[in-house]
Amino acid sequence: MSPRRRDSESTATARAGRRAELLATAAEVFASRGYSATTVREVADAAGILGGSLYYHFDSKESMVDEILSTFLTDLWASYDRITAAGLGARETFHALIAESFRMIDLYRPAVMIYQNESRHLAANPRFGYLLDSMRRFREMWLSVLDRGVLDGEFRADLDTGLIYRFIRDTVWVAASWYRSDGALSADEIARQYIVMVLEGILET
Amino acid sequence: MSPRRRDSESTATARAGRRAELLATAAEVFASRGYSATTVREVADAAGILGGSLYYHFDSKESMVDEILSTFLTDLWASYDRITAAGLGARETFHALIAESFRMIDLYRPAVMIYQNESRHLAANPRFGYLLDSMRRFREMWLSVLDRGVLDGEFRADLDTGLIYRFIRDTVWVAASWYRSDGALSADEIARQYIVMVLEGILET
Amino acid sequence: MSPRRRDSESTATARAGRRAELLATAAEVFASRGYSATTVREVADAAGILGGSLYYHFDSKESMVDEILSTFLTDLWASYDRITAAGLGARETFHALIAESFRMIDLYRPAVMIYQNESRHLAANPRFGYLLDSMRRFREMWLSVLDRGVLDGEFRADLDTGLIYRFIRDTVWVAASWYRSDGALSADEIARQYIVMVLEGILET
Amino acid sequence: MSPRRRDSESTATARAGRRAELLATAAEVFASRGYSATTVREVADAAGILGGSLYYHFDSKESMVDEILSTFLTDLWASYDRITAAGLGARETFHALIAESFRMIDLYRPAVMIYQNESRHLAANPRFGYLLDSMRRFREMWLSVLDRGVLDGEFRADLDTGLIYRFIRDTVWVAASWYRSDGALSADEIARQYIVMVLEGILET
DNA sequence: GATGAATGAGAATTCATTCAT
DNA sequence: CATGAATGAATTCTCATTCAT
Incomplete structure (x- = not known):
């Protein structure tokens, strides 16, 4: 319950939330364009970020x-x-x-x-x-x-x-x-x- | 039924036939691996020719x-x-x-x-x-x-x-x-x- | 004149600058070897990057x-x-x-x-x-x-x-x-x- | 002046003529499209033959x-x-x-x-x-x-x-x-x- | 978290050239 | 002489991925 712990908790939550958000976007794009026909860049575009940035969240x-x-x-x-x-x-x-x-x-x-x-x-x-x-x-x-x-x-x-x-x-x-x-x-x-x-x-x- | 006639017939047939043959092969590969996941090389391999050779037949x-x-x-x-x-x-x-x-x-x-x-x-x-x-x-x-x-x-x-x-x-x-x-x-x-x-x-x- | 301002200025400049730099290089090579005789790789070499990297900047x-x-x-x-x-x-x-x-x-x-x-x-x-x-x-x-x-x-x-x-x-x-x-x-x-x-x-x- | 000789003479002449004809066509195409931008096939097309056929006449x-x-x-x-x-x-x-x-x-x-x-x-x-x-x-x-x-x-x-x-x-x-x-x-x-x-x-x- | 700029492997495509027929 | 079908190397282009900032 220390501030530090609350911080890291909310950060973790936010992170998980962002992750889920990005996955939802990715799923949408993969579904509509087909997985192998979809480029990472297209997913990123749909998420409003740059291609490389996705790699902060996913391997x-x-x-x-x-x-x-x-x-x-x-x-x-x-x-x-x-x-x-x-x-x-x-x-x-x-x-x-x-x-x-x-x-x-x-x-x-x-x-x-x-x-x-x-x-x-x-x-x-x-x-x-x-x-x-x-x-x-x-x-x-x-x-x-x-x-x-x-x-x-x-x-x-x-x-x-x-x-x-x-x-x-x-x-x-x-x-x-x-x-x-x-x-x-x-x-x-x-x-x-x-x-x-x-x-x-x-x-x- | 003269040799000449058989020749020109068989060439014409071979011509259309080769194309159809290649298309059949391509269809098989596209169907099994998915169109965009299939490389031209895979189609060519399946047809027993080199990648570039497909372009003699198709655009x-x-x-x-x-x-x-x-x-x-x-x-x-x-x-x-x-x-x-x-x-x-x-x-x-x-x-x-x-x-x-x-x-x-x-x-x-x-x-x-x-x-x-x-x-x-x-x-x-x-x-x-x-x-x-x-x-x-x-x-x-x-x-x-x-x-x-x-x-x-x-x-x-x-x-x-x-x-x-x-x-x-x-x-x-x-x-x-x-x-x-x-x-x-x-x-x-x-x-x-x-x-x-x-x-x-x-x-x- | 704050460091921050200088930073953002220099990044913006660098951005436009890189593009112009690459174009200048490309122009040089196209001019000397001829446009269609020049390979993208030659342009990239002259710019000190790899062929594919040019496509980050140009279509x-x-x-x-x-x-x-x-x-x-x-x-x-x-x-x-x-x-x-x-x-x-x-x-x-x-x-x-x-x-x-x-x-x-x-x-x-x-x-x-x-x-x-x-x-x-x-x-x-x-x-x-x-x-x-x-x-x-x-x-x-x-x-x-x-x-x-x-x-x-x-x-x-x-x-x-x-x-x-x-x-x-x-x-x-x-x-x-x-x-x-x-x-x-x-x-x-x-x-x-x-x-x-x-x-x-x-x-x- | 034997028939054989006349034959080979006229063949040689015809050959040279065809060669000159093809060169004229090639020159036209090279001139208008640029040498390196011109494909052998374009030259052959202009001459009304197939690409490979040019190699009978030229190296x-x-x-x-x-x-x-x-x-x-x-x-x-x-x-x-x-x-x-x-x-x-x-x-x-x-x-x-x-x-x-x-x-x-x-x-x-x-x-x-x-x-x-x-x-x-x-x-x-x-x-x-x-x-x-x-x-x-x-x-x-x-x-x-x-x-x-x-x-x-x-x-x-x-x-x-x-x-x-x-x-x-x-x-x-x-x-x-x-x-x-x-x-x-x-x-x-x-x-x-x-x-x-x-x-x-x-x-x- | 995100950006800009790359990398590098591999994809599609092009093309001069060869060759059996 | 010419054709049809290939070869294979080179070329343009793509894209997942990396990374310093």
């Missing part, structure tokens, strides 16, 4: 995406884990996961876009091994929900669950590319309609 | 993607136009468009991936204005099919057709990223299941 | 010549305009323009050489349209002086003024290629003899 | 300029030598040399332009040593004429003959850059007026 361009993606994925999996651990039925779990995914898109739109567009390329780098892990976990999680649903007689048995899985995976995340938090439909409404579509189809019955 | 890296994408889109729209001009009902049109899309993925997998992953960035360049045109046409085409289907009572009226459109658009093309022509499911089988999924949903009834 | 090799030439021409025309607006007689204007031209050669020798040697080629590029403008203005300016001189009975009427104009234009600027500010004749002395030569001829009378 | 781009320049200079010096050996007075020699120079411009316009614009750069190459020789001879020839003229009381003694020499040299050759054989003034008329200008000046007397 490298790579460490920026790294932090953007790992922050997002950490939060994502905390949420997913909470849902899958809740002991819900297949259909309810399905519901909850989809809804949560759209909430994540709402929260981390740029990060989701980067995840969606750049994962394949980045994953070649050992540093981004966790991306592969995440994709694997994602697959297992969904297959487990779908397979259980088929077993329970809730989901159709005449469709390839592997295909359904890809179908869900792709459509959910790709929504990040057109979703606008200020658009006509809220994240929750999109999730609701999306769930209806996937569960019941678009045919009039 | 620039950009003109390579340009040709890859415009060739694909020209063929795609020729097919789509044939279908929409056939005077089918909404549901049959839906069917035919989806099936054709998967056939296109089968035929132009790398081009589709590039279209899917790089369109946004490339479209910033006036040279690629046709990408925006294509996206616009795509949207109009699908909305027209969906709206007609809703009017005809074939498609549900309680879902946002704009949302359905995006849903379809994204899932169809994204399949290019995992589709293997030598995989377990054929393009037609994928299309069939995909259509069932979208039309009837994944719920057991 | 391209082209923009370097551009700046060199436009700076020179801006100054040149300011001077010429001052003279032609002074309301002098044809012969006095003639005098003043020639003298000023030699002063410009003294001041901008490399730029003049580049102007002289590369204008034709560069002018094909729309970016250098001002070179054509300048040549046109130059022609009009001289023809107007010469024609007025003929009318006033000061210049001979039996010579083609178009020919005289070219004669003057070429000889004046071409002097840049051999003029040395440390040579035996000063710019003013050269101008003086030059004027005598053109006005009175080289014949003993 | 290199360099050997093309070489042949262009040396052909011109050989002819030029043959003429100059004839004149200086004729034992004329200073003024008559002056007359004859200028007239001959304009005739050369008429005959070898592109070569003269190349000589004028590229000599300095090319001369750095030992292969083009003859360019320096030519320049040196040129200087000596003119200084000798001028000095003799001053001694004989024909030319003014109050002007620096070195300056007059440069003045003549530059204005004469530079005319190649604007001279058109189909222009309003013939080579002879230009020479005539030029001689008057230089000898008597442009002042009305």
Whole structure:
């Protein structure tokens, strides 16, 4: 509680704040221009500073995406884990996961876009091994929900669950590319309609 | 059938063939590594020639993607136009468009991936204005099919057709990223299941 | 006069100064080796930095010549305009323009050489349209002086003024290629003899 | 006179003709675009063949300029030598040399332009040593004429003959850059007026 | 924290030249 | 004679990164 300590605390906080601010800017730019097509200078420009100045905050361009993606994925999996651990039925779990995914898109739109567009390329780098892990976990999680649903007689048995899985995976995340938090439909409404579509189809019955 | 005629035929063919060959290689590499992350040298390596030699055939890296994408889109729209001009009902049109899309993925997998992953960035360049045109046409085409289907009572009226459109658009093309022509499911089988999924949903009834 | 003020002054000066310094170096090299035969690396070497570093200051090799030439021409025309607006007689204007031209050669020798040697080629590029403008203005300016001189009975009427104009234009600027500010004749002395030569001829009378 | 011999003769002639034709084209292009800014492909395009095909006729781009320049200079010096050996007075020699120079411009316009614009750069190459020789001879020839003229009381003694020499040299050759054989003034008329200008000046007397 | 000026590796592109056909 | 396709070195330009101030 000495002045010195308060100082260093507020400095640390300010620093973290600036860092987060810069990461948000970087994420935005990476998402819209593509990671490898984006120059460090473009990120800096968007942040209103000079290219070199970014290196006071980050080691490298790579460490920026790294932090953007790992922050997002950490939060994502905390949420997913909470849902899958809740002991819900297949259909309810399905519901909850989809809804949560759209909430994540709402929260981390740029990060989701980067995840969606750049994962394949980045994953070649050992540093981004966790991306592969995440994709694997994602697959297992969904297959487990779908397979259980088929077993329970809730989901159709005449469709390839592997295909359904890809179908869900792709459509959910790709929504990040057109979703606008200020658009006509809220994240929750999109999730609701999306769930209806996937569960019941678009045919009039 | 005289030797002379065979000669001039085979040269003409070789000429066009070499170009197509190089474009196929380039498309493959662009698709797998990402356009801007791919170096011209990588394309050349994959083609078994030196970097500079590509410039005998193409003006620039950009003109390579340009040709890859415009060739694909020209063929795609020729097919789509044939279908929409056939005077089918909404549901049959839906069917035919989806099936054709998967056939296109089968035929132009790398081009589709590039279209899917790089369109946004490339479209910033006036040279690629046709990408925006294509996206616009795509949207109009699908909305027209969906709206007609809703009017005809074939498609549900309680879902946002704009949302359905995006849903379809994204899932169809994204399949290019995992589709293997030598995989377990054929393009037609994928299309069939995909259509069932979208039309009837994944719920057991 | 506080240290702070001196600092910021000297930084601002250094900034503009560095650019001007590099341009002076580039002009020197372009003038002596020829613009298109000069490599960016040669300019950088002459400036004591690496090739890539030049691009921190300039967009391209082209923009370097551009700046060199436009700076020179801006100054040149300011001077010429001052003279032609002074309301002098044809012969006095003639005098003043020639003298000023030699002063410009003294001041901008490399730029003049580049102007002289590369204008034709560069002018094909729309970016250098001002070179054509300048040549046109130059022609009009001289023809107007010469024609007025003929009318006033000061210049001979039996010579083609178009020919005289070219004669003057070429000889004046071409002097840049051999003029040395440390040579035996000063710019003013050269101008003086030059004027005598053109006005009175080289014949003993 | 055997058919074989006639054949080889006419082939040789045709070959030489084609060679001269290509050189004329090359000279034109080098003159208008500048030697180092001109690509071999541009020359070939202008000749209606492909880049590589030029190498059937010439060893290199360099050997093309070489042949262009040396052909011109050989002819030029043959003429100059004839004149200086004729034992004329200073003024008559002056007359004859200028007239001959304009005739050369008429005959070898592109070569003269190349000589004028590229000599300095090319001369750095030992292969083009003859360019320096030519320049040196040129200087000596003119200084000798001028000095003799001053001694004989024909030319003014109050002007620096070195300056007059440069003045003549530059204005004469530079005319190649604007001279058109189909222009309003013939080579002879230009020479005539030029001689008057230089000898008597442009002042009305 | 940020700036201005560089570095240096590597990217895209150019171009003279070669060569089998 | 000419072509088509390459080579490979050089060139222009880009960009992540560094660092003294």
